[in-house]
Amino acid sequence: MESPMTGLINLPSISVVSSFSVEDAICFELKILASSMACPHCGQSTKELHQIRPILVRDLPVFGQPAYLKIPRRNFYCRHCQKYVTERLEFLDWRRPYTKRYEANIYQRVLQQNVAQVSREEGLTWAQVEGIFKSVNNYVKTNWQPAERLGMDEVSKKKGHQNFVTVISDLERGCLIEAIDSHKQKEIIEFLKKQPESVRDCVKEVSVDMWGGFPKVIEEVFPNAAIVIDRFHVMKLVNGQLNKIRRLAGVKPAGSRYLLLKNQADLTSIQKEQLALILKHSACLSIAYEMKEEFREIYETSKTVAEGRSRMEKWLESAELFYAKTARTIRQHLVGICNYFMNRTTSGVMEGINNKIKLIMRNGYGFHNFDNLRSRLLGCFSSSG
Ligand SMILES: [Zn+2]
Incomplete structure (x- = not known):
């Protein structure tokens, strides 16, 4: 039977077994619903419960009364690692005597008021409030905002x-x-x-x-x-290989690297003529250059993930000769590379x-x-x- 208190406490993966009063506080005894835990070392699930030690942590007040949670701290045995592992709970930071949401609440109030007032209101010592502030400061003081x-x-x-x-x-x-x-x-x-x-x-x-x-x-x-x-990381890889081919082909005129790696569309007509001269030196380099531009073109003009992917796969088939290593890397990351075509996101x-x-x-x-x-x-x- 689900206790209505479970909804009141509203924490993930637990249920409330009972509640009782201690002096002027209320205490909720919790049960953890999962029968196993994932070993933090090997990731395998273990059900071998070794021992349970209840701990008491402070949580947000309930109807104006200070509230505590009695939580079974569970220790499992992982056969795979031959180690004892302690379960960590999402709403509780390791070794903190307060729930995360309680600490977050205290933190906010300290920001708005001050340590003295909050410690008085909560019946916490100055050091306790400061401790909470320091602990939360580690992760709340960020520039995070919901972002896509x-x-x-x-x-x-x-x-x-x-x-x-x-x-x-x-x-x-x-x-x-x-x-x-x-x-x-x-x-x-x-x-x-x-x-x-x-x-x-x-x-x-x-x-x-x-x-x-x-x-x-x-x-x-x-x-x-x-x-x-990121598109530019991938392009850099292709360009790096092209530059290697240039060096191997012994093409060294000043500025040749720049002309080869720059987007063809961004070259002036004089630069285009210079480039044509450079490419005349080596048939290999000329082909490799065309392939680089083709690769860039795929990035520029593919409209969907499917289109981008099919064009890249085609490119990869013909890339073995000049871009073998690059092609291997691109293949390994093809899904992530083609996800670019969802929204053309780059870093x-x-x-x-x-x-x-x-x-x-x-x-x-x-x-x-x-x-x-x-x-x-x-x-x-x-x-x-
Ligand atoms: Zn393990």
């Missing part, structure tokens, strides 16, 4: 270093909305999941380059989003954003403390939106 199109990229902290920050931009507003001190899939996912589902569900497209880790992140965090491989605006980020990061701001750097980065973009 995002771009995800990584920027190295120092030039030439393998130390990356993952950055997420709102492509429509052209501003940075998140910076994460990691480029590990799991950590990025965990961090982004702090955003409420309602915000994450809005996202329809995420533009990325071809780095392997992002698709999994997008799948997990933005369930309604299509992955769009063009991200280039400017990323440059600004690099500038801020490399000017020596708080590498010891990423939170400060992040606040600083987000602050720099919040006014430009």
